[in-house]
Amino acid sequence: MAEPWSANPQTEEDFIARLKAGDEDAFKSIYTHFSSQLYLFAYKQISDSQESEDIVSKAFISLHGNIQKYSTVLHIRNSLYVSVSNMCSSFRRNRLVRKRKLRSMYSGEVQSPILTEIIYNEFINELYQLVKKLPEDQKSIIEKLVTEGKSVTEIANELQISVNNVRVKHHRALLFLRALAVVQKIKSGITIII
Secondary structure (H helix, E strand, O other), rough: OOOOOOOOOHHHHHHHHHHHHHOHHHHHHHHHHHHHHHHHHHHHHHHOHHHHHHHHHHHHHHHOOOOHHHOOOOHHHHHHHHHHHHHHHHHHHHHHHHHHHHHHHHHOOOOOOOHHHHHHHHHHHHHHHOOOOOOOHHHHHHHHHHHHHOOOHHHHHHHHHHHHHHHHHHHHHHHHHHHHHHHHOOHHHHHHHH
């Protein structure tokens, strides 16, 4: 089935104009055409189904928010692939760092990689439960820093607040998480992971 932009250059210009005008059907067409390919691209890089779906969703959200800067479908496609590739790299890097920190936390106690993975997943689940108890602004900043791998500057720009404000909220969130962790006896892990 031919896509609405593939017939001729004029059709592509019209299609891009519809996208820029906020035509949701045009955006759905882009999503339908590229989402499966992007999911497979992400999954091949990180081998995590849920995270691959999340990364593809984030790429399309970013595209939707910046649609005015695109002039061709090829430019859109390339941007989506670069965005997904960058987020996958960030995810892999963050996952590796977290696993290394967790392994060092249990230095010598854990011999089996499977057991290490189980402990890691349980710890992350406990941490996630604590993060859900944070005030909404602090929770948002922790999620952006830890889950999305964004920098303080990127978060400040996205939330339209100062970099210092992001740092203060991050610091307050960590204090709150540490206080909760003392109660739940997982303090050492929070200091290392976050």
